[in-house]
Amino acid sequence: MQVGFVMELTIRDVSVTYPNGVHALKGVSLRIPAGMYGLLGPNGAGKSTLMRILATLQPPDSGSVHLGGLDVLGRPDELRRTLGYLPQEFGVYPQLSAEKLLDHFAILKGIIARGPRKEMVDALLRQVNLWDVRKQRLGGFSGGMRQRFGVAVALLGNPTLLVVDEPTAGLDPAERVRFLNLLSEVGDSSVVVLSTHIVEDVSELCTRMAIIDRGEILLEAEPLRAIDELRGRIWRRVIDRGALADIERDHAVISSKRLAGRAVVHVHGEASPGAGFDPVEPDLEDVYFSTMTGRYGARRGSLAHG
Amino acid sequence: MTSILRAQWLAIVGFEMAIQVRRRSTWLFVVVFLLLLLGQTNGQVIDAQDQGVFFNAPLFLADSSVMMGLIALLVMAAIAGDAATRDVQTRLEPIMLASPIGRAVYLGGRFVGAFLTIALVLLAIPAALLVAPLLNPALAGGAAGPVSITAHLHAWFILVLPNAFIATAIGFSLAFLMRHPIGSYLGAGLVFSAVLLCTQFIGGVMGQWELAALLNPAGETSLRLMANTWSPTDLNTRLVGLGGGLLWNRLFWLGIGSGALLFTHARFRQGKVATTARWGLRRAEWGARITPDAPLAEVSIPTVVPQFGATARIHQTVAVTRDSLREVAGGWLWVAVPIAAFFLLLGPEMLHVRGTPTLPTTARVIEGFGNAPPPLIIALFVFIILFAGELIWRERDARMHVLVDAAPVPIWPRFAGKVLGLWIAIVAFQVLRVLTGIVIQARLGWYDFDILLYLRTVLGLDLIAPMMFALFAISVHVLVHQKHVGHLVVLTVTLGGGLLAQLIGVEHPLLVPLAMPGWRFSPISGLDPHLGPFLWFRAYWTAWALLIAVVAGLFWMRGADSTLRARATLARQRLTGWTAMSVAGAATLVMLVGGIAFYNTNMLNAYESSAAAPRRQAEYERRYARFGGATQPQLTATTLDVEMYPDGHGATVRGVHHLVNRSSHAIDTVHVAVSWDVTTSAIAFGRSARATTIDDDLGHRVYVLADPLQPGDSLRMMWEVQHAPRGFSARPASQTVLRNGSFIETHNWIPTVGYQRWRELSSATDRRTHALPARPATPSLTDTAAQRDPTGKERIRLEATVGTAAGQTAVAPGELRRTWTRDGRNYFHYVTDEPIGPGYAIFSAVYEVRRKRTAAGVTIEVVHHPAHGANVDRMMHGIEASLDQYAQRFGPYPQSELRFVEYPGDGGSGLHAANGVVWYQAGFSLFDPGNDPRNFDLVFAVVAHEVAHQFQPLPARVEGSALLSESFAWYAAMGVIEQVHGADHLERFLDFMREDFLDPRARADVPLLRASESFVAYRKGPFAMHALRQYVGQAEVDRAWRRLREHHATGEPPFATSLDLMREFRAVTPDSLQYLLGDLFERNTFWELQAHGARSMPLHAGGWQVTLDVEARKVAVDTAGVETAIPMNDLVEIGAYGVAKGGAATGNTLHRAMHRVRTGRQVITFIVAEEPVRAGIDPRRLLVDVTPSDNVVEVSGGR
DSSP: OOTTTTOEEEEEEEEEEEETTTTEEEEEEEOOEEEEEEEOTTSSSSSHHHHHHHTTSSSSSEEEEEEEEEEETOOOHHHHHHHEEEEEEEEOTTTTTTHHHHHHHHHHOOOHHHHHHHHHHHHHHHHHTTTOOOOOOOGGGGGHHHHHHHHHHHTTTOSSSSEEEOOOOOTTTHHHHHHHHHHHHHHHHHHEEESSSSHHHHHHHHEEEEEEEETTEEEEEEHHHHHHHHHOEEEEEEGGGGGGGHHHHOOOEEEEEEEEEEEEEEEEEEOSTTOOOOOOOOOHHHHHHHHHHSSSSSHHHHHTTO | OHHHHHHHHHEEEEEEHHHHHHHHHHHHHHHHHHHHHHHHHHHHHHHHHHHHTTTOOOOHHHHHHHHHHHHTTHHHHHHHHHHHHHHHHOOHHHHHSSOOOOOOHHHHHHHHHHHHHHHHTTHHHHHHHHHHHHHGGGGGGGGGOOOOHHHHHHIIIIIHHHHHHHHHHHHHHHHHHHTTTHHHHHHHHHHHHHHIIIIIIIIIIIIOOHHHHHTTTSHHHHHHHHHHHHOHHHHHHOOOHHHHHHHHHHHHHHHHHHHHHHHHHHHTTTTTTOOOOOOOOOOOOGGOOOOOOOOOOOOOOOOOOOSSHHHHHHHHHHHHHHHHHHHHHHHHHHHHHHHHHHHHHHHHHHHBBTTTOOOOOHHHHEEEEEEEOHHHHHHHHHHHHHHHHHHHHHHHHHOOOOHHHHHHHOHHHHHHHHHHHHHHHHHHHHHHHHHHHHHHHHHTTTTOOOOHHHHIIIIIIIIHHHHHHHHHHHHHHHHOOOOHHHHHHHHHIIIIHHHHHHHTTTTTTTTTTGGGOOOBTTTTBTTTTHHHHHHHHHHHHHHHHHHHHHHHHOOOOSSSOOOOOHHHHHHHHHHHHHHHHHHHHHHHHHHHHHHHHIIIIIIISSSTTHHHHHHHHHHHEEEEEEETOOOOEEEEEEEEEEEEEEGGGGEEEEEEEEEOOOOOOOOEEEEEEEESSEEEOOOOSSOHHHHHEETTTTTTEEEEEEEEEEOOEEEEEEEEEEEOOOSSSSSOOOOSOSSSEEEEEEGGGOEEOOGGGGGGGOHHHHHTTTTOOOOOOOOOOOHHHHHHHTTTOOBEEEEEEEEEEEEEEOSSSSSEEEEETTTEEEEEEOOOOOOBOOOOOEEEESOOEOOOOOTOOOEEEEEEOOOOOHHHHHHHHHHHHHHHHHHHHOOOOSSSSEEEEEEOGGGGEEEEEEETEEEEEGGGGGOOOOHHHHTTOHHHHHHHHHHHHHHHHBBBTTTHIIIIIEEEEHHHHHHHHHHHHHHHHHHHHHHHHHHHGGOOOOOOOOOOGGSSSHHIIIIIIHHHHHHHHHHHOOOHHHHHHHHHHHHHHTSSOOOOOOHHHHHHHHHHGGGGHHHIIIIIIIIIIEEEOEEEEEEEEOOSSSEEEEEEEEOOOOOEETTOEEEEOOOEEEEEEEEOOOOOOOOOOOOOEEEEEEEEEEEEEEEEEEOOOOOOOEEEEETTSSOOOOGGGGGGEEEOOOO
């Protein structure tokens, strides 16, 4: 039995080109150990394509994917036996109750025996907090409730690989927290790949992460270590909004935010960029923006010398 | 409308049209359409040509357009459903509703956009009707009239466009209110069923033609009425217009269509259109009601061990099946409830034949409903097509496929689950059919349910086709992967493919599934001989369905949509192991079963298309008609030795014909017509003869005698034929020798002397197609050669020895002289005392025989299936009474026995009279005249009719011969009915006969003397003789018939014609009534008699004086429909009736006498003894009057 027996997901040189010419993935390679793994990137970075490949719903043009010794692309049926997948977008039969549809999925996932199946369905409904509404039609569910139902489906059958695509989009803050907690529990015993464009999702939960943009992996790191590496290199200054263009010309600005009518800029630099800049304790957001702007990670060389 | 509103509205309309016009399926429909139209016009041309009408006559154009419009209901449903529900499906609705567009503009724009697109597509109809003649070779014979744009405009604006509006409005509204495009398909189904029910049921069965014309949503009943009542000249020239109830019909339905739209708008504006959709649609999320959110529970998730073995797959299949049933359940009810209601309400009526109840045996119920209204069969298949699509698209439509596709389930349990779901729905339909059947039987007091028969047929044989069709439709949807296109492909392949195949002459059941022979059940022969071939062809197409299904499984899309190439690659990857073996297995099955079937249809049997028979007929005529005039010896006696082998379906007949040269010259050449159905082996003659032509393909042989046959000399001809069916053929199985219930019509089997003119093609179109010279379908009344043609009119003495299986009784004409058993077989020896005609038959079955000897010494028998004894008493009574009476009226019965023999007859209930024998189809045994609400005995009447044929003169094969046979038989039967059952019973019988007059019919026709069409022969003719009987007396009319029979008693040419009959009638009719003979028989005369009012006045001397105000007119109508008024000074019956007492329908007859009535309005006075209540002109409807209902009026009281 696979539960408790932790393995690693290896992605090698995976490329996908869509018929319209878009290179969704360009030779992506990742090593994903057990635990929560964050895949961070902007919209259109190729996250969902990668997630669909992991979920066996789309074959790549080239490359390989292995879960432990299992060739995911060659034997998708076997992967599906240990797979939990929560897609970014999905629907449900609106006229069925949560309990009935979850039971249906349990059978599809191979949980055949009536007793254990009921036990599992009940436990999951409690776990995702849909127990009280289990008899209600899914058509009446809110976005968050539906999302939690999706999690219950994904968790059926104790998956060793959980692929979760943008799960927090559309959730209110409280729902999001609950949801992430739920995921982290599962992460104790399996590989959980979480794709998101929200940095907090990763910083709060993931022991490892990757940043992806335009089909390429820009950074593969442990969040804490990456933050450590940036320590002392991020500087902050509050400026008038009009001055942003000047600052951007002169400094390696990685991000800017509005704050009470003025702008707060974060600048990457080995040493203090000058007057008015204060050193700040970096966070994962700084890692992300440094990576995206080429100050850190895979793009660094190309930009620094370019 | 403000300019902004107008702009918005136009934008919505334009947008809608742009979307619809861009859809591939929209234009695929146009192509399908054109193909169908080409096929349809072909049939139309042939029908029209036979009637001498232009195929593009305005009414035919209108009719074609309406029919095409009905097929186009599918496009309408697709487009209207899409327009009504696209925003729900794409979740755009909230955005649309939040925009500042008014609800009316939004809804109206969508509808108008859809409607205009449909109108655009429907332009294909006039286009195809204009183009089809150019492409159709069958039109070479000048069957097309001048192109009339006005006629096209009438068809388009009066029928096609309003029909499209009605159907689109109903479909759009239903889809919009149900929030699902399936609503528009249901709407289309309703419209279609209504059209068929109106014409077939409300009109055809109930006779409520006016109601049907109003209620028919396509206006098709009105067209039918016009087609039936217009003369050929009318048809060629008249425009459709708004007659025939069409005006009210159009207003009524346009009102319903508009009403549906207004209702939809009202519901929409009031916000009563659910945001929740039924039929598997997502609920819109903005309406969430539930928001309880407690802190996360701390629950440990139990560990389970998932299973992936065979057990799990079965469970998963069951789970998918259950899920599929949720999808189909709603639709099932939509179809099942109306069907069940229809059967329960109308089922008993549907078991009536000619209005007479039949015993509701299980076979009858199955048969009666099997042939039942096509809308119900169509409903089942439309259900299958629609839900095959819905099931395959179920997860995708709910956008849940991503979850399911990532689940560890292989494709096949999901595929199988969906198929099973649909199959269960189909089985449920059939179970419903059985249950309604049983309920109907019970309601009619019949408790002998043959459950086994229900299981074998309705829940057995009848399940195969829909289940295989469901498998095919689901597979197509998997392969096509576009819902609308999938539906279209299924339809096109099934219907279009069948029609197209028919058009290009491909009709082998191994190539065209629709050409598969079906099954028939007879209580006598069971499913024999249909069952074997039925199962083989089904097995073959089942194998195909399986093959298509396993191939479709290879292409099943999992996860993201992908290109065709990617799917092909995937399919190739999947083609391994078990999958490859199933494909190979299914393909092998196709080859194997197909091979066996092909071996049977094309190698054991010679395959012939339906075009082969007319081709052979034409070739036979071309090659051998020149021998038609050759003097030939005449057949005078035949000895038969028949060996029937019911179990092997085979038979051998050996025979000797005794031929005599009755001519005045020597005959050196004998032409022999040999059978087209069975094999004729060597023919030998009693003297030296040499075969110069052996052409068994066309069925003609020529023998030259070494010594010519001198006048008066005779010649023996020895022959043998074999019927040894091998395997099965592509056509419906031969119904001759069966395990039980064999029936051999000998003229199809045994060799005959001379050229056989009856084998020639008779329809004008067929003759033109095969380049044969034109000739009337029936030879003209004045064709003297035809009047003398002796073929088929020989008088022969017959001696037959028939052997058959143990336990069975064989029947042949004549007296049964001896029976014996040899080698475990039963033998019967029959000999005729008096000569008989050559059209006789031989039977074998397990029979029960009722026998009686009449006072006149005739042995009468009813030879029947042991279980079919219900009507035997009535039949014996009818036979005996008829024989007695006819012998007095028309002269002695020539034979020493009269036998009625039952045979399976493929579910029919008809009878056929030959000399000394009448054979009847098993359905005749199931009549239940005791329960006839009209209180008359149809069985007795029909028996009397058939016995009368024994007393008819031998008619020549020319126009008007039906008057001497069928009209005579009914005329004669009227006398027996009146004598045995009384005058009231006769009146009820006449009312039954008059029911057929209710069907709308053109007045244009030939006079009775040239009658050959069945309505004229079986109804109009008998009534003319009935009238004559009332005017000149039965004894006189009978005397005319008796003399005609005596004059033609020898059986020698010339044979009797209607002109001879006329001569006898003239002889017995007084001078004062000679005009009546002309009106009844020589001209197609109609009287237009009407009573405007009647008054009565008490007289001082006692009694009442009645003043009757009548109007009269008489016209003759020719075949083109031209009316000529004939001045009238006729004797017409005038009647008056008293108060009805004791539940009688009418009161005492106070007055009934002939009065002179002239053309125009006039007053007739007479005196009666009691106070009259009703009075009228020709109250007994003796004269031909299209509206006899206005003949009689209430008498207004004594002022």
